[in-house]
Amino acid sequence: xxxxxxxxxxxxxxxxxxxxxxxxxxxxxxxxxxxxxxxxxxxxxxxxxxxxxxxxxxxxxxxxxxxxxxxxxxxxxxxxxxxxxxxxxxxxxxxxxxxxxxxxxxxxxxxxxxxxxxxxxxxxxxxxxxxxxxxxxxxxxxxxxxxxxxxxxxxxxxxxxxxxxxxxxxxxxxxxxxxxxxxxxxxxxxxxxxxxxxxxxxxxxxxxxxxxxxxxxxxxxxxxxxxxxxxxxxxxxxxxxxxxxxxxxxxxxxxxxxxxxxxxxxxxxxxxxxxxxxxxxxxxxxxxxxxxxxxxxxxxxxxxxxxxxxxxxxxxxxxxxxxxxxxxxxxxxxxxxxxxxxxxxxxxxxxxxxxxxxxxxxxxxxxxxxxxxxx
Numbered sequence: 001x002x003x004x005x006x007x008x009x010x011x012x013x014x015x016x017x018x019x020x021x022x023x024x025x026x027x028x029x030x031x032x033x034x035x036x037x038x039x040x041x042x043x044x045x046x047x048x049x050x051x052x053x054x055x056x057x058x059x060x061x062x063x064x065x066x067x068x069x070x071x072x073x074x075x076x077x078x079x080x081x082x083x084x085x086x087x088x089x090x091x092x093x094x095x096x097x098x099x100x101x102x103x104x105x106x107x108x109x110x111x112x113x114x115x116x117x118x119x120x121x122x123x124x125x126x127x128x129x130x131x132x133x134x135x136x137x138x139x140x141x142x143x144x145x146x147x148x149x150x151x152x153x154x155x156x157x158x159x160x161x162x163x164x165x166x167x168x169x170x171x172x173x174x175x176x177x178x179x180x181x182x183x184x185x186x187x188x189x190x191x192x193x194x195x196x197x198x199x200x201x202x203x204x205x206x207x208x209x210x211x212x213x214x215x216x217x218x219x220x221x222x223x224x225x226x227x228x229x230x231x232x233x234x235x236x237x238x239x240x241x242x243x244x245x246x247x248x249x250x251x252x253x254x255x256x257x258x259x260x261x262x263x264x265x266x267x268x269x270x271x272x273x274x275x276x277x278x279x280x281x282x283x284x285x286x287x288x289x290x291x292x293x294x295x296x297x298x299x300x301x302x303x304x305x306x307x308x309x310x311x312x313x314x315x316x317x318x319x320x321x322x323x324x325x326x327x328x329x330x331x332x333x334x335x336x337x338x339x340x341x342x343x344x345x346x347x348x349x350x351x352x353x354x355x356x357x358x359x360x361x362x363x364x365x366x367x368x369x370x371x372x373x374x375x
Contacts, residue, residue, distance in 0.1 A: 038168050045171040049159050052178040056152040059189045063145035064089065066192045070141055074196075075127035075134055084126060088119070088142055089149045109301045133198060136247035136371070140195045144188050151185055184326060191330035195248060200372040202328040202337050206274040207242040207373040209344045210366025214240055214375045222259055226251035227375055233349065235358030239266055241365050248371035253296065254305030260363060261309050269360035271310055272318045272351055274344060275367035276337075279323035286336035287323045288343055290351070295319035296367045315363075318355065320347050330369075 064085065071081045093115045096107035123138045124130045155174070162170035194201050200208065214229040221244070222228035228241045239260055243251030253273075260266050273295040279285065294306040294317055310317050322340050348364065356362055 042166065042168055042171055045175040046159075046163060048175055049155070049171065049178060052182055053152070053155055053159055055182060056148070056155055056185055059185050060145065060148040060152045063141075063148045063189060063192060066196070067138070067141040067145045070196060071126055071138055074129075075138060076129045077126050078128045081126045084122070085142065085145075088122060089146050091119070091146065105301055105304045108299065109305075112299065112301065132247050136249055137195050137198060140248045140369075140371070141192060144191055144195070147188055148185055151181065155181060187325075187327040187330060190327060194330065194332045195371065197332070198246065198248075198372050200333045200338075201330055201369055202324045202333050203276045203330060203368040204333060204370055204373050205276050205322045205324075205337055205341060205344070206366035206368040207245060207370040207375075208333075208338070208341050208366070209274050209348065210240050210242045210364060211245070211373055211375045212341070212345065213238065213364065214242070219375055223252040223256040225249040226253060226256045228256065228260065229375070233352055233362075236352060236356055237361045238352075239268070239361065239363045241363075242373075242375060243366075243368075243370035245370035245373040245375055248369055250298075250367070250369050252302065253365050253367055254302035257306050257363060257365065258309050261313055261315075266361055266363070267313070268315050268363040269356045270316050270318055270352075271306070271363045271365070272320065272348060273306075273365045273367055274320045274348065275322075276329050277321035277323050278329070279325055283323050284336075285324050285328055285334060286340040288340060288347060289321045289323060290347065291319040291321065293317050293319055295321060316355065318351055320344055320351070 068082055068085050071077045071085070093111060096104060096111060098104060119139060119142070120135065123135055123142065127134060127138065155178075158170060158174050161167070162174065191201070213231050214227075217229040217231050217240075219227045219229045222241060225244045225247065226241060227244050228239060231238045231240060241251075241253065241256050241260070243249045243253075257271065261268065275295040275297075277289065277295070279287070294303045294310070296303050296306065306317070309315070322337060322344060324334075324337055328334055328337065352362055
């Protein structure tokens with residue numbers, strides 16, 4: 001027969017031993033977490049950031065090579081452009097001091113215009129066949145390569161700084177941002193093929209819509225890289241403008257609108273702007289949104305100029321936006337975006353009919369990169 005009391009004591013003893021082992025295990029984990037937890041997390045962060053940094057380096061080197069190859073093969077550069085390209089990739093634009101805000105926008109406009117003129121001059125000097133389209137594409141390729149170069153340098157700076165100082169917060173923040181940085185960098189890299197082929201990109205939906213209104217109409221230069229045409233719609237006179245295509249430019253719509261109103265003496269009853277808009281996750285590509293205000297991106301100079309003219313002359317600003325992701329905006333125009341052009345035209349016609357009357361003058365601006373979009 002079994003000794004029940006002995007068996008019970010043995011079972012109880014085994015249970016106590018297991019409990020003690022559990023306690024020791026969790027205490028050890030607790031101590032390790034406090035003693036080495038941060039170091040472990042830093043090690044994981046360094047590894048993940050390092051992997052992303054390697055990807056960024058590959059991207060920026062590929063963009064650099066693509067730009068050099070295009071200048072050599074298509075632009076027929078008379079000599080090896082590698083050294084000059086490397087210098088242009090590190091080219092910087094120093095913005096004006098912002099202590100005194102009076103006239104700051106004009107100063108920024110002056111600096112940016114000077115920068116654009118110099119870069120275009122540099123690119124033209126590198127090419128043996130400086131056609132306007134080739135020059136514009138070369139500029140865009142160098143801009144992409146320069147952007148990827150800067151992104152890589154900034155990420156590398158904070159990676160090395162965080163590693164050097166063992167700064168946990170710096171590395172964790174960078175680790176959290178890396179997926180978005182890689183996503184945007186990948187979008188820039190994918191844009192290279194679109195630019196090289198000279199095909200319209202998603203951001204060109206505004207110029208696509210406006211170009212349809214310009215067919216068969218006389219066009220004239222109204223500002224740098226910007227053209228203007230006049231047409232009619234149900235008794236309204238339309239002044240239609242866009243960047244000069246098929247070059248890869250966005251033009252100067254702010255300067256153009258200002259000239260139309262102030263120098264040509266046009267008194268528009270409405271200014272309607274058509275542009276691409278960054279969609280939120282979950283929204284469908286090609287969706288159309290209406291609104292008010294100056295629909296234009298950039299650093300703010302063009303937006304300021306348009307708002308100044310509209311405010312001074314009491315002209316309402318209406319916006320028609322086509323939603324798309326950043327990748328879709330700078331790569332070959334997708335079918336959903338191209339199909340939206342007819343819907344945008346219908347919306348534009350409705351806005352003109354609802355917000356103006358017969359005999360009015362209306363200014364319509366197609367905003368965006370007009371690569372591959374003639375007029």
